[in-house]
Amino acid sequence: MKIQIDDIPPEGLEFNFDGSVNLMGNSLESIKLPPDMDVNPNGLGQIRIDQNHGEIVIAGNLEISARMQCSRCLVKFYSLIPVTIDIKVKQGASVEKHYEQELDIKEDEILILEKEIDLSEIIAQELSLSIPMKPLCKDDCPGLCPECGSIIGTEGCSCSHGSSSDPRWEKLAALKSRFNN
Numbered sequence: 001m002k003i004q005i006d007d008i009p010p011e012g013l014e015f016n017f018d019g020s021v022n023l024m025g026n027s028l029e030s031i032k033l034p035p036d037m038d039v040n041p042n043g044l045g046q047i048r049i050d051q052n053h054g055e056i057v058i059a060g061n062l063e064i065s066a067r068m069q070c071s072r073c074l075v076k077f078y079s080l081i082p083v084t085i086d087i088k089v090k091q092g093a094s095v096e097k098h099y100e101q102e103l104d105i106k107e108d109e110i111l112i113l114e115k116e117i118d119l120s121e122i123i124a125q126e127l128s129l130s131i132p133m134k135p136l137c138k139d140d141c142p143g144l145c146p147e148c149g150s151i152i153g154t155e156g157c158s159c160s161h162g163s164s165s166d167p168r169w170e171k172l173a174a175l176k177s178r179f180n181n
C-alpha cells in the first residue's frame with residue numbers, strides 16, 4: 001500500500017487498514033522472525049497521516065493476526081499482536097540541505113528518498129519490533145515431555161511430572177542436575 005506524498009490533503013488522511021502485511025519485502029531483510037511464523041499475517045486497524053510544513057506524521061493502531069509456533073510445545077496457534085505506529089517521515093530532499101551536518105534521524109523517524117510512502121513496509125517494520133522471538137501458546141505452556149515427547153499434562157503423556165510441586169524437592173532437583181552436568 002503506497003501513498004503519494006503529494007496526494008496527502010491539508011486536512012490529512014485517515015483510513016482503515018485491512019489486509020496482509022508482507023514481512024519478507026525487499027528492504028526488510030533485517031527482520032528476524034521466530035521459526036515457522038506466517039510471513040503474510042493479516043492486519044486490521046486505523047491509520048492517520050498528517051502533513052504540516054513538510055513533516056509527515058503517521059499514527060495508527062493495528063492488530064495483526066499471525067500464525068506462530070509455540071517455542072515450548074511446537075503447537076501452531078494464532079496470536080493477535082497489537083501494533084502502534086507513531087513515526088515521522090523525513091523526506092530526503094529536505095534533509096539533503098543539511099547533509100554536511102550529518103543526518104539527524106531519530107528512532108521514531110524514517111528517511112525516505114522517494115515521493116511516496118510504502119505503508120505496508122512501515123507496518124511490517126513496526127510489527128517486527130513486537131514479535132516475540134520465543135512465542136508461547138500460553139504463558140504457562142508446560143512444553144513437551146522429555147520422556148515421551150507428548151505435551152505435558154495431555155492424554156498422550158502419563159509420565160510422572162508436575163507432582164514435585166514441593167519447593168524443597170525443586171531445590172534438590174536443581175542440585176542434582178548441577179551434579180549431573
Ligand SMILES: [Zn+2]
Pocket residue numbers: 070071072073074075136137138141142143
Ligand atoms: Zn505451547
Ligand SMILES: [Zn+2]
Pocket residue numbers: 145146147148149150156157158159
Ligand atoms: Zn511423557
